[in-house]
Amino acid sequence: MESEIKHTIPKSRTEENAGIFPSPTYFSPRQRVMRFFNTPRIVGRMSVVGEKESKGPLGKYFHKCETDDKLGEKTFERAEIRMFDTAVRGAIRDAKLGIEDIDLMVSGDLLNQMTTSSYAARDIGVPHIGVYGACSTMTESLLVAATMVDGGYYKNVLCATCSHFATAERQFRFPLEYGCQRPPYAQWTVTGAAASVVSANTEAVKRFPKIVMAIPGIITDFGTNDLNNMGAAMAPAAMNTMFTLVTETGYSEDDFDLIITGDLGKLGSDILRDLMRKSGIKLGQNYIDCGNMIYDVYQKCYQGGSGCACSATIFNSFIMDKLCSGEYKRVAYLATGALMSTQSCYQGETIPCISHAVIVESPYGGEE
Amino acid sequence: MSEKTNAVKSRNDRYNKYVDTVSPKTSVPKALWHSFWIGGVTCMIGQGISDILAFSMPSLSKDMVANITSMILVTVAILFTGLGFYDVIARQGGAGSFLPITGFANAMASASMEFKTEGLIFGTSAKLFTVVGPVVVNGVVWSTLAGLINLWILGAY
Numbered sequence A: 001m002e003s004e005i006k007h008t009i010p011k012s013r014t015e016e017n018a019g020i021f022p023s024p025t026y027f028s029p030r031q032r033v034m035r036f037f038n039t040p041r042i043v044g045r046m047s048v049v050g051e052k053e054s055k056g057p058l059g060k061y062f063h064k065c066e067t068d069d070k071l072g073e074k075t076f077e078r079a080e081i082r083m084f085d086t087a088v089r090g091a092i093r094d095a096k097l098g099i100e101d102i103d104l105m106v107s108g109d110l111l112n113q114m115t116t117s118s119y120a121a122r123d124i125g126v127p128h129i130g131v132y133g134a135c136s137t138m139t140e141s142l143l144v145a146a147t148m149v150d151g152g153y154y155k156n157v158l159c160a161t162c163s164h165f166a167t168a169e170r171q172f173r174f175p176l177e178y179g180c181q182r183p184p185y186a187q188w189t190v191t192g193a194a195a196s197v198v199s200a201n202t203e204a205v206k207r208f209p210k211i212v213m214a215i216p217g218i219i220t221d222f223g224t225n226d227l228n229n230m231g232a233a234m235a236p237a238a239m240n241t242m243f244t245l246v247t248e249t250g251y252s253e254d255d256f257d258l259i260i261t262g263d264l265g266k267l268g269s270d271i272l273r274d275l276m277r278k279s280g281i282k283l284g285q286n287y288i289d290c291g292n293m294i295y296d297v298y299q300k301c302y303q304g305g306s307g308c309a310c311s312a313t314i315f316n317s318f319i320m321d322k323l324c325s326g327e328y329k330r331v332a333y334l335a336t337g338a339l340m341s342t343q344s345c346y347q348g349e350t351i352p353c354i355s356h357a358v359i360v361e362s363p364y365g366g367e368e
Numbered sequence B: 001m002s003e004k005t006n007a008v009k010s011r012n013d014r015y016n017k018y019v020d021t022v023s024p025k026t027s028v029p030k031a032l033w034h035s036f037w038i039g040g041v042t043c044m045i046g047q048g049i050s051d052i053l054a055f056s057m058p059s060l061s062k063d064m065v066a067n068i069t070s071m072i073l074v075t076v077a078i079l080f081t082g083l084g085f086y087d088v089i090a091r092q093g094g095a096g097s098f099l100p101i102t103g104f105a106n107a108m109a110s111a112s113m114e115f116k117t118e119g120l121i122f123g124t125s126a127k128l129f130t131v132v133g134p135v136v137v138n139g140v141v142w143s144t145l146a147g148l149i150n151l152w153i154l155g156a157y
Helices: A078-094 A110-124 A133-148 A164-170 A230-248 A265-278 A291-292 A308-325 A342-346 B002-022 B028-056 B062-085 B088-095 B101-118 B118-128 B133-154
Strands: A041-049 A104-109 A128-130 A156-163 A194-199 A210-214 A259-260 A287-289 A329-339 A353-361
Touching: A041 A210, A041 A259, A041 A308, A078 A104, A078 A156, A078 A164, A078 A194, A104 A110, A104 A133, A110 A128, A110 A156, A110 B088, A133 A156, A133 A194, A133 A210, A133 A308, A133 A329, A156 A308, A156 B133, A194 A308, A210 A230, A230 A259, A230 A265, A230 A329, A230 A353, A230 B002, A259 A265, A259 A291, A259 A308, A265 A287, A265 A291, A265 B002, A287 A291, A287 A353, A291 A308, A308 A329, B028 B062, B028 B088, B062 B088, B062 B101, B088 B101, B101 B118
Parallel strands: A104 A128, A104 A156, A259 A287, A259 A329
Antiparallel strands: A041 A194, A156 A194, A210 A353, A329 A353
């Protein structure tokens, strides 16, 4: 297994570019990249989306589409829990396992005290670890799950996340029917839920994509405090992790078939391209942003999608399909999250952001 | 320490300036035009209602006509909010749909609808004024100040 991962780190670009964009966090000597030598596999997955997302460009890739915003439940929160439950059970079924085979569930969502994932876990009845990384929850849970499986503590770990437009809107912004104008740089919270099952590497699951590395993010704050301009707030965090990705993992930006960021939106991904160029790294055609992809232009979602489910649903449907078929060999998945609350923003605090990365490789092709 | 914070501060300033230049801006003439015609149409409808009222019921006093007109406009705005297309108008109208009395009605109705799920006391009653609270408070404070100015300064002459 070890031979599959290249350890030859190209001459670090860190020193070359030290003067260009000075920030104390980039040049720390600590080892940030986690390498999983036992290569945990992603064996099952499921994505559920709302109606609006299913009409977007990636609509046909999602596994299930809910046409009713409330799913026939009394409140939007109940609907979110139900959607989460559907995704979790679907992923377990997709992995051809039963609920009793799942050793641990790592999940999170956007709401206060993570009510959705805890309430859904109540009905599922497996050990549960709640993680909160705002919109980066999916990568965070994949990172935790891969660590647990790689260390040999558990065999099958489930990662899940979800978000709902109506509940997020109520918590972070205004009532749904309130007629307010959004600025043109606002983003639209994705309604959806996604889950994936991470399993230990055995002969039976060797035809599934494997998680080879992960990079925990550093909280980055470049002093933006506009609650609506999430893309601009999160771009520096994505840059920080992406810089580590191309300097410390041993892969350069061209070694990836795809580098995907979570929900920067159109504006945020443009800013990220700019920031990366300033640090001496040119992002080419292989860089895409989930928030930018999920909605069509005519759907009037301003800069694109945001929320936990934005990158999670796309990763668990479109990206994983391509990884399973071997069309993409190596994908870096960086979801970004803005860790603010409405109170902190009204108190004049700036928005701290984080970006975790997970590198997933296809079982086919590669370096063998 | 201070050197470091200064470096961070200047970096943040540079970044924020950069973000300002790349963020798309609302087109001011377009926004003004939309709010002008939507606000104007709202007020025209109000004027029409009051004219019809004054014409059909000449016995009503001027104040009464104004009151009934506001009531009709508020009712229609709440109805539109409940049916779910006030926010579609408001997304275009901006200040044109926010400033007239219909905007106030929409803000209250939307809050009461949104928090209905938490119950009648802690939901609807408690959260009814979340959006319009500042309007009410500022309305009372500034009208009190204006009243005092009127009493002391203008009243002296």
